[in-house]
Amino acid sequence: MAAAFAAGAVTGEQAAVLGRVVEPAALALAAEQGVDLAAVDAVLTGVAQSRPHADTARAVRHYLDRLDADGPEPDPTEGRRLAITRHADGSISGRFDLDAVGGEKLQTALEAVVQAGRAAGDERTRSQQLADALVQLCDTQLAAGRLPVLRGHKPQVIVKIDAEDLFGPGTHPGAGEMGFGAAISAARARWIACDGAVTRIVMGPDGRPLDYGRNLRLVPPHVRRAAEVRDGGCVFTGCGAPTSWCDVHHLLEWINGGDTSLENSALLCERHHTKVHHGFRVERQPDGRWRTWRPDGSEIGIGPGRTGPGSTGPPLVAAA
Numbered sequence: 001m002a003a004a005f006a007a008g009a010v011t012g013e014q015a016a017v018l019g020r021v022v023e024p025a026a027l028a029l030a031a032e033q034g035v036d037l038a039a040v041d042a043v044l045t046g047v048a049q050s051r052p053h054a055d056t057a058r059a060v061r062h063y064l065d066r067l068d069a070d071g072p073e074p075d076p077t078e079g080r081r082l083a084i085t086r087h088a089d090g091s092i093s094g095r096f097d098l099d100a101v102g103g104e105k106l107q108t109a110l111e112a113v114v115q116a117g118r119a120a121g122d123e124r125t126r127s128q129q130l131a132d133a134l135v136q137l138c139d140t141q142l143a144a145g146r147l148p149v150l151r152g153h154k155p156q157v158i159v160k161i162d163a164e165d166l167f168g169p170g171t172h173p174g175a176g177e178m179g180f181g182a183a184i185s186a187a188r189a190r191w192i193a194c195d196g197a198v199t200r201i202v203m204g205p206d207g208r209p210l211d212y213g214r215n216l217r218l219v220p221p222h223v224r225r226a227a228e229v230r231d232g233g234c235v236f237t238g239c240g241a242p243t244s245w246c247d248v249h250h251l252l253e254w255i256n257g258g259d260t261s262l263e264n265s266a267l268l269c270e271r272h273h274t275k276v277h278h279g280f281r282v283e284r285q286p287d288g289r290w291r292t293w294r295p296d297g298s299e300i301g302i303g304p305g306r307t308g309p310g311s312t313g314p315p316l317v318a319a320a
Contacts, residue, residue: 001045014048017057020064029067076100090182109137116240132271136245139270143244159189163200166190167255190255191277195219195247219248219260227265234269235282237292237301241269249273251282266290 001018004010010018020026021040030037040063048056076099084094098106113133124132141147147155158179165175165186172186196218202211227248234241246267252258266282276282279295292300 001041001048004045004049010045010048011053014053014056017053017060018044018048020060026064026067033067035067077102086180086182090178090184110134113137116242118240122238136270140244157192157196159184159192161186161189166193166198187277190253191274193218194249194254194273194277218250218254219265223260223262223265224248226262227267230262231267231290233267234272235266235284235290235292236268236272236275236280237290239269239272241272243267245269247273249276249282251284 001010001015005012005015021037021044027037029035030040044056044059044063047059051059080096080098080102082094082096084092086092110130110133113136114129118129122129142155142157145154149155159176160178161176165172166189168186170186174183175186176184176189178184198218201209203209228243228246231243231246233239233243234246246269249266249268250258250260251264251266254260258264266284268276268282272280280300281293283291283293285291294300
């Protein structure tokens with residue numbers, strides 16, 4: 001295996017899997033049973049060079065299981081790992097390792113969201129769909145309020161931003177600071193606040209709070225319930241996201257004087273809410289149907305649109 005790795009025929013990820021064969025416990029068992037390690041190495045290296053990574057992992061697991069067929073089964077959860085790296089722009093990347101059961105749970109949950117949110121003509125890659133599904137799972141859990149309370153408060157996404165930036169017209173990159181330190185633009189902060197709460201805090205010249213007001217919920221519960229009944233889910237053409245995944249979007253933004261009313265509201269899933277805050281437009285027609293336009297003014301969908309609960313109407317051309 002070492003020679004194949006040095007020659008670039010085996011990836012670092014594959015080498016890490018094959019390395020389990022030469023861990024001390026496995027070597028001790030192999031010595032007790034007179035296993036020809038050179039032959040094992042040749043076979044497993046051949047699998048790594050010619051088969052998908054999953055087959056390599058399966059072959060190593062099969063070998064180790066046969067090597068210690070009667071021994072106690074190790075706790076598979078001990079190998080779970082999750083590492084998150086935050087980048088300068090506030091985005092994150094990560095790596096994780098899960099056991100078979102944990103991985104099955106994750107895949108089942110993600111696939112449920114991916115399949116439920118699929119729309120005809122969806123141009124996202126598989127990896128984009130899974131990433132959106134992961135964010136949606138987080139949104140759902142945060143909105144449900146069932147996560148553990150931390151320091152007397154329910155977990156929530158918090159953005160700190162000066163009032164003039166939040167209520168001003170500009171994009172203002174880096175104007176908002178999130179709870180884990182990421183900087184976002186004022187435009188992105190307005191998107192978050194669209195279906196959030198705003199708290200006024202007056203700061204002194206030394207950076208200490210002098211006064212603060214109560215949370216102002218931009219969308220009261222009765223308006224949200226009415227929008228859920230009327231819209232039945234995300235109104236963006238071609239989207240089938242249910243109401244529980246959706247934000248209440250102000251058609252005329254509240255910072256521009258838009259009132260918080262059913263007439264000025266639209267349900268949008270997280271992905272399409274972002275698009276609407278980046279130039280896309282949704283509009284409710286007199287007959288109750290919703291239509292969607294791209295930033296260039298072209299319409300996304302043609303044909304029946306969503307008019308209420310369960311009435312998604314298959315578009316002829318679906319959303320981005």
